[in-house]
Amino acid sequence: MTVESTAARKPRRSSKRTSAAKTPAKAPEGSAPELVQLLTPEGERVEHPDYSIDLTAEELRGLYRDMVLTRRFDAEATALQRQGELGLWASLLGQEAAQIGSGRALHDDDYVFPTYREHGVAWCRGVDPTNLLGMFRGVNHGGWDPNSNNFHLYTIVIGSQTLHATGYAMGVAKDGADSAVIAYFGDGASSQGDVAEAFTFSAVYNAPVVFFCQNNQWAISEPTERQTRVPLYQRAQGFGFPGVRVDGNDVLACLAVTRSALERARRGEGPTLVEAFTYRMGAHTTSDDPTKYRADEERAAWEAKDPILRLRAYLEKQGAADEAFFTALDEESEALGKRVREAVRAMPDPDRMAMFDHIYADGNPLVDEERAQFAAYQASFAEEGE
């Protein structure tokens, strides 16, 4: 059986998913549902039997605003890298709907474990976007307090954070709290053992965690076919929990599906795998050249599915936003770009002694010794200069 035929197989789903979901750690019968979509690329609203959503015009405008500002921030960061202000940037271009849709499904007391591209999710958590740039500028390796926004540090080693999320979720369950945890990762990370172990642990302990895989089709230059022979969402079934594939360029569907998965976790029914089927429009990072490994036609086909354009088309058709809204948003975007640009340029290099800070919570005599030696060495230059 080819991948294509597996993906296209008609599900025997109907109402089974809902009933199966009430039994913890048991996979739904039959195959998982096909791509969940609530808003077509043309901006037409469509219904789905399992994932209904009813948003006010203000909420729709809010999602649009989030996506536009996130894209603007991302574009500014890419430009700053090209100007030499950042050492590297991992762009989220094209993945705004997956991140804003899932991010806006979260409650304040939910906890997020991102990879290194979740700038839109960070935005939804209220993390100041300039905080995300420190590690890319080279002034720190993370630098924010994960507990201030329930948004963990970016994780570079792919898939590692899915285990942290699972452990955190096990703790949430132990505490009897009714919050949930979400772990972000990509299609490339799905090949890592840690992700498989996270699936195992979360299923065995019925942990309240949602695994949100942004399948953006490419792991640097390796296509999804090099990661898996079955659609990624179907992996969940083998571990004993539901998997669902959502149109990752449809912010409404991403919101509805993630909300449902989080609610399931909060009800004590265990993990869910959400595969957001999307596309990374830019490079993996600014160090990479996607023209070497993928065709222009492919990118063009995905451009037609742009998450921002389709919501704009819907807003306009609905009369949910007027010209003044879009004009004001343009101005807000430019102001954000300017703020980010100025903040990065003003970002000071860390104090040279900072490399000895926070290595051990309890302190450490070796670190103290080397810190003192380094300080004395630096001081010797100052004396020479006088």
Place this chain on the structure above:
Amino acid sequence: MAVAKMSLAKALNESLRRALDTDPKVLIMGEDVGKLGGVFRITDGLQKDFGEERVIDTPLAESGIVGTAIGLALRGYRPVVEIQFDGFVFPAYDQIVTQLAKMHARALGKIKLPVVVRIPYGGGIGAVEHHSESPEALFAHVAGLKVVSPSNASDAYWMMQQAVQSDDPVIFFEPKRRYWDKGEVDTEAIPGALHAASVARTGTDLTLAAYGPMVKVCLEAAAAAQEEGKSIEVVDLRSMSPIDFDTVQASVEKTGRLVVVHEAPVFYGSGAEIAARITERCFYHLEAPVLRVGGYHAPYPPARLEEEYLPGLDRVLDAVDRSLAY
């Protein structure tokens, strides 16, 4: 009763029991740690008394054990995880080195990672492949980790208490061939710092420095040397990261000679670090180069050869003689 005689294994068990009893956030996790009590029975009876929510049998996945322990620590728990044998830690090595060791620094100190990773280590019990190794240097090389190993029951009891209370990750190497050695444990004593070395035997002619399973060998060597009229001091390092060089230095300044003994391969081993530092600190006190006794640059051999591989009394005494001959 505050003072009791017990095996090193029992001391660890009692210490973990006390930790579970004292702090409801302490958890025990690992393969077979529940009903079985661990393959060495270090967690014997703990699940029965503290329940499956505190003493957690895990899937057989070492990266998963450490990775989920990190998540639990981020949630405010204090997990003590068991890696069943030394050679099995490597599937978890990535989580320990790339995540556990660095997260506190990456968050600029805003979060703490109080995770203890217990690893029964070392040879001498006739085990099969991957059950007899001493990988401590691989962990000591990584900033952010504490690496310790007790050599006796009392240290096992108290160092485990300190490891659990530490807000930093601690790699706790348990000398598995000393599990059944008995010693006195004073459960009301006030212990020294976790990283402090101790002088296990005083002497004036030469210093033997060792930790974990080799301390006993060194004490036996010192006793044998005494019969030949040589006065040997034995320093039990107890901690491989950080290392209490002050205590070693004080001893070497007195004796003028140092031999470092460990089971791990000598090449790039902890003996190299100690030799370099002590040479730097004590150059004008040394009567001989710092010598090292340890394993060879070979995979840990099959059990029928391990007596040849492991430093024994004769190899330690040979090094003592070589040092004294300078």
